[in-house]
Amino acid sequence: MTSLEIFLVLAGLLIGSGIDAAADRFAREESWIRGRSRCRACDRRLVWFELIPVFSWLAARGRCRTCKAPIGGSAPLTELAGSAIAIAGVLCAPPDTLVLTVLLGWLLLALAAIDLRTYLLPDALNAGVLALGILMDAATHPGDWPLHAAGAVIGYGLLWLVEVMYRRLRGRDGLGRGDAKLLGALGMWVGVTGLAPVLLIASLAGIAAALSMSIRQSSALSATTAIAFGPWIALGGFAVWLIQIGAPEFSGGFY
Numbered sequence: 624m625t626s627l628e629i630f631l632v633l634a635g636l637l638i639g640s641g642i643d644a645a646a647d648r649f650a651r652e653e654s655w656i657r658g659r660s661r662c663r664a665c666d667r668r669l670v671w672f673e674l675i676p677v678f679s680w681l682a683a684r685g686r687c688r689t690c691k692a693p694i695g696g697s698a699p700l701t702e703l704a705g706s707a708i709a710i711a712g713v714l715c716a717p718p719d720t721l722v723l724t725v726l727l728g729w730l731l732l733a734l735a736a737i738d739l740r741t742y743l744l745p746d747a748l749n750a751g752v753l754a755l756g757i758l759m760d761a762a763t764h765p766g767d768w769p770l771h772a773a774g775a776v777i778g779y780g781l782l783w784l785v786e787v788m789y790r791r792l793r794g795r796d797g798l799g800r801g802d803a804k805l806l807g808a809l810g811m812w813v814g815v816t817g818l819a820p821v822l823l824i825a826s827l828a829g830i831a832a833a834l835s836m837s838i839r840q841s842s843a844l845s846a847t848t849a850i851a852f853g854p855w856i857a858l859g860g861f862a863v864w865l866i867q868i869g870a871p872e873f874s875g876g877f878y
């Protein structure tokens with residue numbers, strides 16, 4: 624492994640930790656940057672050895688050291704995901720797209736963490752996915768930009784159409800506009816040919832997640848069950864992008 628690869632994998636833990644904290648603050652409508660971390664239950668300031676990714680949570684067995692309030696598993700899971708994204712990038716991406724690929728993964732992780740808590744996908748983060756996609760396109764294969772721009776427009780248009788038709792037929796919201804924006808931004812990465820596999824992975828993963836949620840809560844899945852679709856679009860988009868750069872033979876030589 625190169626020193627850049629090791630740096631990205633370790634930085635992933637810290638980035639994941641920051642994403643989990645920022646998503647938590649966003650969901651509570653607090654300032655994104657609120658200074659030092661505190662226990663949610665007793666408001667005690669956490670000291671440095673309680674802020675080590677994954678390790679601190681395991682060492683304290685998922686509880687606050689003083690008030691013993693349970694600390695949810697979202698922090699260690701997001702930290703591991705941040706690192707796993709970097710590892711996936713190292714395994715799949717050629718050196719010229721490694722950093723952009725890992726940055727895409729971290730942006731998508733932030734979108735997923737916020738969507739799971741609030742059912743919102745902030746425009747600023749979706750715009751970041753689009754901007755990075757334009758940068759990646761210009762830096763690596765500028766000649767293909769029409770395929771990627773078409774991916775962005777059709778990706779957005781497709782889910783916008785689903786959203787509008789669903790509202791007209793059922794009289795309530797099924798998809799959010801943020802989902803259309805996210806698929807459009809990812810279309811800039813995977814191009815028009817990548818949209819169908821992204822949607823396939825997103826739908827299967829979303830259905831699996833909704834089923835496992837209804838089993839755990841032992842409630843029947845109905846058409847009104849609210850699920851966040853953004854995390855599964857993000858997952859599908861990142862997986863298809865990794866396949867396109869890691870195994871171009873599976874994507875018809877397209878990338």
Ligand SMILES: [Zn+2]
Binds near residue numbers: 662687688
């Ligand atoms: Zn506490």
